[in-house]
Amino acid sequence: MKYKVNEKGYYGDFGGAYIPEMLYPNVEELRQNYLKIIDDAGFQKEFHQLLKDYVGRPSPLYLAKRYSEKYGANIFLKREDLNHTGAHKINNTIGQILLAEKLGKKRIIAETGAGQHGVATATVCALRNLECVIYMGEVDIERQAPNVARMKMLGAKVVPASSGSKTLKDATNEAMRDWINNPVDTHYIIGSVVGPHPYPDMVALFQSVISEETKRQLLEQTGNNQPDYVLACVGGGSNAMGMFYHFMDDENVKLIAVEAAGKGVSSGFSAATTYLGKEGVLHGSRSILMQTEDGQVVEPHSVSAGLDYPGIGPQHAHLFKTGRGQYVSITDEESLDAGLLLTQLEGIIPAIESAHALAYLEKMEFKGGENVVICLSGRGDKDLDTYIKYFNL
Amino acid sequence: MNRIKQLFETKKNILSIYYTAGYPNIGDTIQIAEALEKSGADMLEIGFPYSDPVADGPVIQASSKQSLDQGMTLKLLFEQLKDLRKNVTIPVLLMGYVNPVLQFGVENFCKACAEVGVDGCIVPDLPMVEYEEFYQGCFEEHQLSNVFLITPQTADERIHKIDGLTNGFIYLLSSSATTGKNLEVGNTTETYFGRIKDMNLKNPTMIGFGISDKQTFDKACAYANGAIIGTAFVKAIENGNIEENVSSFMKKFK
Numbered sequence: 001m002k003y004k005v006n007e008k009g010y011y012g013d014f015g016g017a018y019i020p021e022m023l024y025p026n027v028e029e030l031r032q033n034y035l036k037i038i039d040d041a042g043f044q045k046e047f048h049q050l051l052k053d054y055v056g057r058p059s060p061l062y063l064a065k066r067y068s069e070k071y072g073a074n075i076f077l078k079r080e081d082l083n084h085t086g087a088h089k090i091n092n093t094i095g096q097i098l099l100a101e102k103l104g105k106k107r108i109i110a111e112t113g114a115g116q117h118g119v120a121t122a123t124v125c126a127l128r129n130l131e132c133v134i135y136m137g138e139v140d141i142e143r144q145a146p147n148v149a150r151m152k153m154l155g156a157k158v159v160p161a162s163s164g165s166k167t168l169k170d171a172t173n174e175a176m177r178d179w180i181n182n183p184v185d186t187h188y189i190i191g192s193v194v195g196p197h198p199y200p201d202m203v204a205l206f207q208s209v210i211s212e213e214t215k216r217q218l219l220e221q222t223g224n225n226q227p228d229y230v231l232a233c234v235g236g237g238s239n240a241m242g243m244f245y246h247f248m249d250d251e252n253v254k255l256i257a258v259e260a261a262g263k264g265v266s267s268g269f270s271a272a273t274t275y276l277g278k279e280g281v282l283h284g285s286r287s288i289l290m291q292t293e294d295g296q297v298v299e300p301h302s303v304s305a306g307l308d309y310p311g312i313g314p315q316h317a318h319l320f321k322t323g324r325g326q327y328v329s330i331t332d333e334e335s336l337d338a339g340l341l342l343t344q345l346e347g348i349i350p351a352i353e354s355a356h357a358l359a360y361l362e363k364m365e366f367k368g369g370e371n372v373v374i375c376l377s378g379r380g381d382k383d384l385d386t387y388i389k390y391f392n393l
Numbered sequence: 394m395n396r397i398k399q400l401f402e403t404k405k406n407i408l409s410i411y412y413t414a415g416y417p418n419i420g421d422t423i424q425i426a427e428a429l430e431k432s433g434a435d436m437l438e439i440g441f442p443y444s445d446p447v448a449d450g451p452v453i454q455a456s457s458k459q460s461l462d463q464g465m466t467l468k469l470l471f472e473q474l475k476d477l478r479k480n481v482t483i484p485v486l487l488m489g490y491v492n493p494v495l496q497f498g499v500e501n502f503c504k505a506c507a508e509v510g511v512d513g514c515i516v517p518d519l520p521m522v523e524y525e526e527f528y529q530g531c532f533e534e535h536q537l538s539n540v541f542l543i544t545p546q547t548a549d550e551r552i553h554k555i556d557g558l559t560n561g562f563i564y565l566l567s568s569s570a571t572t573g574k575n576l577e578v579g580n581t582t583e584t585y586f587g588r589i590k591d592m593n594l595k596n597p598t599m600i601g602f603g604i605s606d607k608q609t610f611d612k613a614c615a616y617a618n619g620a621i622i623g624t625a626f627v628k629a630i631e632n633g634n635i636e637e638n639v640s641s642f643m644k645k646f647k
Contacts, residue, residue, distance in 0.1 A: 016520070018491055018519065019518060019520065020517040021517065021542040022571075024547070024551075025544075025548075163451075164445065164458070169445065170445075173446075177447060177571045180571050181571060181574075183544075183569040282492065294496060295443070295467075295492040295494070295496030296444040296461060296493070297444045
């Protein structure tokens, strides 16, 4: 339990709830109720029923044979890309929409970067018949047009965030402003393990189904529920936290979190937060973020919209600082090459986000026989334009 | 005696003006302060800009961005404020978000405030528990008042706690909203303002968010010791001559 949140909402030096008073009642209402609601047997039953029948869980743990041969280790892919809506994001939105209903909320807001969380939110809002407003950076609206169309089809209102860098962090600011202006009837479904306490813990709990299943599947397939390595990509860090969650206290399992180096960590166009960042406060929690000496948040860059975020969740900051997790980074080009390689060897087109985790295999050395689990957090359909342009397909 | 305390002891219907440092031009910070005092402002709140101001509406966001683009930093602001007390005698507070303060260093920040003659701070995203644990000692050592916000949704118990923790005034938000919305004093607002008035808090109160003209200012003063104007003032100084803009804006409140 030493990597989990404490009663004050902190993970070591990180976390807390740095929010203006206008948000205090909303966040406090959540803090007082989230564990009570989530731990309730009826809630758990409904949550798992929906994950099974609607999302399609458990997602397979697939031993990628040709891929394993290439790298000389047993590479297992946790197939979150096969979930309904195409990524891990839906695990969290199913959980939060049920929770919002229990709190009596009538209106749902969310931020989105690549559009995956926006689609997952709009989907559950359609499912449960709740009003849905999605904030999305103007730049992202342009580069993720199919997801914008999906959200609109699902009945969501997509509001462009036109402040700042017009990407994920600004969409998050706009969603927070909406919540300030609508303090009573609205629930804000944050899409990652970021934000004020209890969000990082709540989102991690909903995503922890990933590692819960993985442990069971590993035991069935290998006779050992502990792999040698677990890898996942990190933007804010929700798929990674879900993938790490039930392995955190198994100290012999190496956790590797892969950040987006963009055009290179020293290029000025990067999202490698732990490498470039310092401790500070962003979006309601104390964590590590990319910032100037004066404490202004720096615009990140990654070819993958889902990793284009200047911070990481506070629990990741804690895993990084304590050395429990190894935080590394992969460039735009390395990730795209890795995406193509997986496609050609295994017939799976990964999201560019997930391809960052895959790309790190190139930098690892195996003795042979190690078990490696990689979270394949999403499918690559949404990224075809980027792949097409890069490879001149 | 503390300038803030003295002001509230001697004056009613206090008019406090917020503006963003380094806006419209990077070097305007002191000139605006002096012009405001000359035109009859009772108190000043100087905003130090932040890249991600979640509690602010579009006008203050835009002024913050322009100021940052022009090179404003906390370090530069404290250099500009070295001359603050040459001509400015009214209370001055700094208002901004917690991350720039953290990077500057809490101790350094408090020390710099005291050196240039700043009387207090408003840091909307600094929670009470963090303030008590990590900031209060330093603020008190340098005799800085820390001002907390309350909204119509803030519970009585919490208001009493805030009242015990602050020693300047309490910032009453007219509604739960980002800055720049208009104040509509309807039944609910009146009940809320009345409820706060009846609590007999030890600290004076100032109403902010949504005050833009003489009419809304007078309404606010009926329930509190005064009111704070931000967005309307920032809009008024966007273009043209500072002295003239400030003086014609302030005439509306005479």
